[in-house]
Amino acid sequence: MSMTMNGTNGAVNGAMNETMNRILRVDMQAGKAAYHEVPEDDRLLGGRVLTSRIVAWEVEPGCHPLGPANKLVIAPGLLAGTSAPSSGRISIGAKSPLTGGIKESNGGGVVAGKLARLGIKAVVVEGRPAGGKLFLLLINRQGVQLLPADDLREVGVYEAASRLRERYGKKVGVLLIGPAGERLMSAAGITNTDVDGIPSRYCGRGGLGAVMGSKGLKAVVVDDAGCEPPALQDPKAFHAAVREVMEVIRETPQTAEVYPEYGTAAMVAILEAMGGLPTHNFRTGHFEQAEAIGGERLRETILARGGQPTHACMPGCPIRCSNIYHDAGGRVLVSPLEYETIGLFGSNCEIGDLDKIAELNRLCNDYGVDTIETGGAVAITMEAGLVPFGDADGAIRLVEEIGKGSIMGMVLGQGGAVTGRVLGVTDVPAVKGQIMPSYDPRAVKGLGVTYATSPMGADHTAGNTVRARIDQRSPAGQVEVSRNAQINATIYDYLGMCLFVGPAVKTRLELLEALVNARYGAAWSTEDLRRVALETLQTELAFNRAAGFGPADDRLPEYMTRQVNPASGTVFDVPAEELDGLFGR
């Protein structure tokens, strides 16, 4: 089956609609696709604001996340395709098979910018093909094609991306699932190719790769050849705002030095000092071998082997927090090696060896599973006694089971909560079925509040408070800190801007509104951005309530309120009433 759908609805060929005002709807059951114009009033929808709106409006909350009634929504942020720094993030939304609630999963790479250049505000994938067939969606200036992709079945993402770039040109962007997504694993993510064409940038959380797999969609190939950047309504003001953002990025130590030099791995030492580095399945926040997996060691190792300690995942990113990690033989092992992976596979599994962690990362990437969820599941398997803590080769063998699709692999591929359930491990560090990222919430209580109350489940990018100027171990004031962080995170997810711009612009949010206003000819204030973000959060929370969530779902696992983290000396003790009051319920 192959079909071309040129100009099904509106002019697809010819001059690009550079205002980024089209939604591409793909019906996998009928094998049809069509462009729909977005009304003028909705031109300021984008990123998470748009994915959550479409999911909330169009997806029956009670549907099975992997059934035909769910929809996969792919939306570049509002500033995608422009020269605004670090603004090429992509939002992917759906009802999550991992949490059972609404999900927006966010990633870097080049796809968002290319979609924006094609004038596409969102791609909405609906239905599922009969007979378990597999397709790829090719989007270019000439039109849209749904092509058979059975030759890519069970092919890992590195090989699959390589073949697709061979076939469709080195400059295409590819959004892709691995075998895990095809097998409907709830830990499956969706990867995006980076500036080097490597499928390294994961929308990892919430199992959206399984939603894509359930639609029979292996890949979206985005070719923006011949397209121009999106039109700017006020180019002069836009470029002035871009210069100012660049300047504050250069003036802020976090964005000018820490992220470029050490990447996110700088967090290892910080969390170890806070007593919040997850260790031994979140039993404690202190890892003896923290130094061996920290930012300094990572940088030294990369430099000694000829890798890249600093690297941009998106074109023109000035922060360049990414890296390219080589093995001892000087060959690329994985890119990037990031803090969350180091925390979940390193300290949490007591593996004090960056090479082994990088190998685990590479395997997860290739199979297409989230490293947070999978690292958490492996630590739970260690707690169950199947593999000893610290046994890196044992951990690698476990992850290889995911690639094989064995029963053990299918269990791990469903994430930590299911792994705990199957193996009889009751202390599972998850909220709404999603494993916590690499910050023990007893030591970083604001993040604990975010884990508990975010409509996304335990997710650091939903509102990270680790840098808040507050006593991190006290329950006091954490709800307010988390609330602000959640609203700000939603603004970044809306604009498609990387959260890491945050440290630079957090006191200059007017620069963000200046970018939006100059790009779209709007007159928004910071308050408008905050209002839209809060409305989006409320929309997401309402979806979750309709999907069956009650206040008891907005809690950390009960054992964390009883069992002290010995490294911080604390339990999680932010009162339930405060959690329930966070969004005014």
Added chain:
Amino acid sequence: MSMTMNGTNGAVNGAMNETMNRILRVDMQAGKAAYHEVPEDDRLLGGRVLTSRIVAWEVEPGCHPLGPANKLVIAPGLLAGTSAPSSGRISIGAKSPLTGGIKESNGGGVVAGKLARLGIKAVVVEGRPAGGKLFLLLINRQGVQLLPADDLREVGVYEAASRLRERYGKKVGVLLIGPAGERLMSAAGITNTDVDGIPSRYCGRGGLGAVMGSKGLKAVVVDDAGCEPPALQDPKAFHAAVREVMEVIRETPQTAEVYPEYGTAAMVAILEAMGGLPTHNFRTGHFEQAEAIGGERLRETILARGGQPTHACMPGCPIRCSNIYHDAGGRVLVSPLEYETIGLFGSNCEIGDLDKIAELNRLCNDYGVDTIETGGAVAITMEAGLVPFGDADGAIRLVEEIGKGSIMGMVLGQGGAVTGRVLGVTDVPAVKGQIMPSYDPRAVKGLGVTYATSPMGADHTAGNTVRARIDQRSPAGQVEVSRNAQINATIYDYLGMCLFVGPAVKTRLELLEALVNARYGAAWSTEDLRRVALETLQTELAFNRAAGFGPADDRLPEYMTRQVNPASGTVFDVPAEELDGLFGR
């Protein structure tokens, strides 16, 4: 460790307190037990009314069901130990690891009567021992002992019960878990020995065997030697009421003929005729080989081999719906072989062979897993393609994995919802994580309403409407029918009376109040019984809400509202608003 706790609180030795007014609290962490007197005002608490009250009052709704904060509550019905016919049912309650909500699981056998003779209204098991130790609880007239049971670790229930009766006397009653409960499998039940000392009567649903396992409790041995039956406040009135109940049982065809002659297997032909016999993982309600697994064939086979087509699970039960099924060589294979097992392992797995179904039943019993949940999980495994539908030996091999504790077995042992999740099967016939019993809710819509709205999840004993005089395929009036059935079921679970008395006494409920009044010196009306039942349901629903359940949890799986059952020609279409209105929410 061994300890004797004589008269810890109140007189345990000597003359029995025949008013059945003590609660035995067992703290597994401290290794202590104590009797507590029940206040006079609470003398009319019993069975499900008591288990649900204790769980709702004492268990934190957000706790992990297998953590130390959950409690296992074992309570005989209010009429236990008396000569009231079929009144020896036992209620076991806890927060369920399968549904995440409150659970009461109900079974026959001899244990309830023996507890009543010991004056025990409930046994409440709390905490969990350090170091994964395993114990048994011995209760007799002399006191209470918590004894090491490591020699029974991973021993199947047939062998374990045999050893315990060898050790403590043939007349003791035993309540017991198999290896599945020890391994914290959510499909694990708790079995009770029957009149022959066989551990055949399962409190099967909701995974309460895993709760017992999480407490480190392998068995409760109940020895009522030297005890008298509970005192009757008005013996003359009681015996008169008993005579009347016996008379209506004898005059009602269902209780006088159908149940004794064919047992519950008579339902095969009825459901097949209704298009509601679950077949091929609930894809249809019609099974080609229905006759080969029906009540007539079962009776013929049993008679030809010298088994017992009619058998009482409780002393003095006049209905005797149970049976003893022999293999072709004339040896006992299993007792009883019941409709739910025949439906879930037979038609639902397309196995048209009673010998194979009996073998599957025996294995499940021995390992200690619910046959409904496990049959559902096996059919899902067949849908995933691991074993073909109809492959009885393949099904047996799968169930044997549960016994081995392999990863496949651990998955199956977690029940159908987890099995579906792991194997990527999206159409799972479950509500609140619990597999539906053997009635397709599209063909028997009142039962669909019960599955959706019962605080227990998909459970036929929570309110069976299959005999209601209503168009079973129409959505009209089903909510009212289910509501009445749920209230009546709660009354039976309260009194410890078997639901099968229902067809006889349903128009003579005053006989039940006469029994209660004569036993306890009360002056209750039918309305009082209904009021207590409704209050109990409301208590259970409130617990579930506090545990995180919302209206979306009170739904059948969405695919059953879309996919027609071809045998009945219907989808499930009782409106959501009616479901939400059932208990006046």
